Amino acid sequence: MQRFGHIDRHGNKHVRVLLVEAVWRLLRWQPNWHARQKYLEKLKHGASLKKKIAVALARQLAIDVWRWAANSLGRAKGRMGEFVRRFKGRLGKAEGIVAGAHKLARIIWAMVVS
Secondary structure, three states, X not given: OOOOOOOOOOOOHHHHXXXXXXXXXXXXXXXXXXXXXXXXXXXXXXXXXXXXXXXXXXXXXXXXXXXXXXHHHOOOOOXXXXXXXXXXXXXXXXXXXXXXXXXXXHHXXXXXXX
8 A cells, every 4th residue: 555644733624624524425425436445444443443544535535636636727728727738748748737736736825825
């Protein structure tokens, strides 16, 4: 299993709560969710382990949503789409998507901070 890190308490509390709540809904209503399949055996154990797994799945959900947003930028018709397409042409597909994701992160951070 690949480990990237964990959800810590340095982030926005409301975003963490929303992610964990979304995971509980996904676990209940989307039994074929790809991230759930990795933890299926551990989810059958006690409530304490289920809560820890829910936090891990919330982090995976955040990663999936971020990837979806970054990959969708290349098809967007606005300025961000132009930016990503331009960088994909210069740097290659993966690096162009990363550049778009970084720019999107800077925009979102500026909105959160202000």
